[in-house]
Amino acid sequence: MGRPVSKIDHQTSESVNQQPRKGSIFKYTRKRSDAAKSVASSDIELSQHCDVANTNYFPPTYEDEILRFQLQHYLIRFAWESNFSSPVIERLTEGAKVLDVGLLEMATDYPASSFVGVDTSPMYPADIRPKNVKFQIENILDELSSPNDTYDFVRIQFLSTAFTTDQWVNTVIPELIRVCRPGGFIEFMESDNKLIDAGPSTEFIMESLIFLATKGIGNITPYLQTYLAQTTKLAGICYENKSIPIGRWGGKLGELGEQVMKQTFEVEKIPLSLFLKITHEEYGKITRSATREFSEYKALIPTCRIWAEKV
Numbered sequence: 184m185g186r187p188v189s190k191i192d193h194q195t196s197e198s199v200n201q202q203p204r205k206g207s208i209f210k211y212t213r214k215r216s217d218a219a220k221s222v223a224s225s226d227i228e229l230s231q232h233c234d235v236a237n238t239n240y241f242p243p244t245y246e247d248e249i250l251r252f253q254l255q256h257y258l259i260r261f262a263w264e265s266n267f268s269s270p271v272i273e274r275l276t277e278g279a280k281v282l283d284v285g286l287l288e289m290a291t292d293y294p295a296s297s298f299v300g301v302d303t304s305p306m307y308p309a310d311i312r313p314k315n316v317k318f319q320i321e322n323i324l325d326e327l328s329s330p331n332d333t334y335d336f337v338r339i340q341f342l343s344t345a346f347t348t349d350q351w352v353n354t355v356i357p358e359l360i361r362v363c364r365p366g367g368f369i370e371f372m373e374s375d376n377k378l379i380d381a382g383p384s385t386e387f388i389m390e391s392l393i394f395l396a397t398k399g400i401g402n403i404t405p406y407l408q409t410y411l412a413q414t415t416k417l418a419g420i421c422y423e424n425k426s427i428p429i430g431r432w433g434g435k436l437g438e439l440g441e442q443v444m445k446q447t448f449e450v451e452k453i454p455l456s457l458f459l460k461i462t463h464e465e466y467g468k469i470t471r472s473a474t475r476e477f478s479e480y481k482a483l484i485p486t487c488r489i490w491a492e493k494v
Contacts, residue, residue: 238487247446247449247450251446251450253445254439254446259372260437261439263410266397267289267336267338267370267372268272268432268490271335271336275289275292276295278297279297279335280296280297280334280336281297281298281336281337281338282329282334282337282363283299283339284323284339284359290313290315290316291316294313294315295315298315299319300316300317302318307449307469323354323355323358323359324346324350325337332362332365333364334367335363336367336370337368339359340371340372341373343371343374343376344393348406351407351410356411356414360493365493369417371407371488373403373486373489374484375404375485376393378482378485380480380482381476382472382482384469384473385473388469388473391458399415399465408422411491417492418491418493419491420491420494421488421491422487422488422489425486425487426483428481429483430481431478432477440480440484441474443484443485446493448474
């Protein structure tokens, strides 16, 4: 895998005014909009799909969700031509310790290295797990079990809306830094979730999904570099972005992007139907309209990587 050329972002983002929520993921103190009220009325049903306390993350417990993660992985690897951008290929080849928060996908590429995958629920198939992989069910908000300065490479992906700003700044980022060795690298693979050039049906579905996932709190991605710099424990913070096409207009990559979006719609059918107070049939009409819009509007998925060295 080649390492993409990095682009250093010299712009400083303004801090986002986001308030952390307390207790259950369905209990929040922000002023409720009509959409928020509809969330509250569906809390009991939605709780069956989201049971990790203090996080917005929907635990992947379904085969459809596993398929979505796999398709997403192939899409990112195809678009970026790599699984990561940090300059750690030589270390991984020789043998390194790696922590992957989210979905573990690199172990077979680097058999000399050891990998620890951390997630809130079992996502890695036990029957095909490589020998150099250890999977741990942990919640990073509860502090990881790994000692200080354990890993040469720490990687986290697509969890930008899983935590509040307070949790990111005071728990998640410090915890990732704590378990990374000095001289090791920490990398984030994220998206801001709001599609570029999306059609009206697509925007409606995505905005509803984002609000449902975050309860209106927002996305950390635009501010992540600022928060990393504020720790003073990371050097050489690098940023790179790629926009991924959705639809046949984007060739093979666009077709894969469309598969990911369709699978996302399928996975979120039950919670979004409850949230929007519509039937599954009505939901299907909206998502089919959104699918038709992909090529009409030439929609794009904005993705980015941010990586830095621990000093």
